[in-house]
Amino acid sequence: MKLGYARVSTQDQSLDLQIDALKAAGCDEIYREKVSGMKDDRPELERLLAYARPGDTLVIYKLDRLGRSTKRLLELAEELDRRGIELVSIRDQIDTSTAVGKAMFRMLMVLAEMERDIIVERTRAGLEAARARGRKGGRPVKYGEGNAKLAHAIELYRAKEKTVPDIERITGVSKATLYRALKKAGASQ
Known part of the structure; x- marks a missing residue:
């Protein structure tokens, strides 16, 4: 069975584009959710995962619809793999039922993690450079000494x-x- 999952981050965003793509991909059932991808509490995704059985396929429009953090995506991917459930990402052209699809998924996860690490490194370097020039980070002190x-x-x-x-x-x-x-x-x- 093909189970579709569509998610947008806010109530005023539309799920139409994702739902149309999931229907075109042949999903038998589509679970819809309007909640931030950073939240781990996503009831519709949990319902889908509870319903899914070995041999089923979870179809999403794009990987970031499933989760924003690399850690969460990897956890979900491992859970799906352990349970014998395949993952298809329409926009990213990933299908974990194939060896190439599995490899592509893992490569994308590695690249996403690397991108996050590079952002952290740049931020640290920028803060260190600012400190070297005598600038302090954080919120300005409203009532400092001598106030x-x-x-x-x-x-x-x-x-x-x-x-x-x-x-x-x-x-x-x-x-x-x-x-x-x-x-x-x-x-x-």
């Missing part, structure tokens, strides 16, 4: 005349920022 509002918040806290919510209202300094500054200064909370 009058933070100093006032610390004064109010140490005077023990106001509650922390009162201090937040008066100074605009959050409880977390106040406690972080107190900890850094060595004061007890």
